[in-house]
Amino acid sequence: MNTKPAVLIVDDDAAVRSSLKFALEVEGFRVRVYDGAAALLDRCGCQSGCPSCVGPLGDIGEHGKATAKKILAAGGTVTEL
Secondary structure (H helix, E strand, C coil), rough: CCCCCCEEEEEECCHHHHHHHHHHCCCCCEEEEECHHHHHHHHHHCCCCCCCCCCHHHHHCCCHHHHHHHHHHHCCCCCCC
């Protein structure tokens, strides 16, 4: 059983996603890749937001996922380093 954490990679460059995914999988990490914040939000299985898609719930509130989707739909950007 793989006990290493999952690493989520969000980047608009397919070559970057592929390279990072390969390097991390070689080290035994579970990796999920997304081409942007909207793709991550759409594929995250949570209802209103979770640490994987929008950050700590205590910091972003109960409707963080919906808020992030509204920002993206309005042409804004959501970034996290």
